[in-house]
Amino acid sequence: TQLLEQSPQFLSIQEGENLTVYCNSSSVFSSLQWYRQEPGEGPVLLVTVVTGGEVKKLKRLTFQFGDARKDSSLHITAAQPGDTGLYLCAGANNAGNMLTFGGGTRLMVKP
């Protein structure tokens, strides 16, 4: 069974601060996705990383896939209240037809 551990589980910061959340596993994934879930909504895909060592940027968000494709990080620069939500990572199996989700990092950005 592939497991994904996310840390921290909870994070409360002030607007303008930087933060990094982590997604770690002992298993290798063919790809890794990050989703954000806002209160009362379903998760929404932010990014997919496929290649070991890959870095993708989405405005103030930077996503990295570990060289061994076992871990990933999400860095947010100058966080804003609109970044508040639950961040979920999800790793895909070799066939690419099954996602395993991490437990999530709940982020609150205070104005």
Added chain:
Amino acid sequence: ETGVTQTPRHLVMGMTNKKSLKCEQHLGHNAMYWYKQSAKKPLELMFVYSLEERVENNSVPSRFSPECPNSSHLFLHLHTLQPEDSALYLCASSQDRTVGTGELFFGEGSRLTVL
């Protein structure tokens, strides 16, 4: 608006009731999913349907019974549930089964409380 609509948004039921959750996707996708989201557990995959055929059933108790009458609609029939089944039930769809490089589109969820 993700193109995936779930009803009802909230449901309270007793342990002896029978109810159903409904999901409809307007995206022309071929795969649909039921996930369970509990407070202290990762998102759990319950069922997967691809082209109306059930392809995954992750050891879900028989008190949960899925139904996929066509590629746009998915139901989750509930009967004799337990309080520990209280959770947010999320429906999702994807173009096909290659979700690793594709995308899951989630509905807003049905918040279920079992008394």
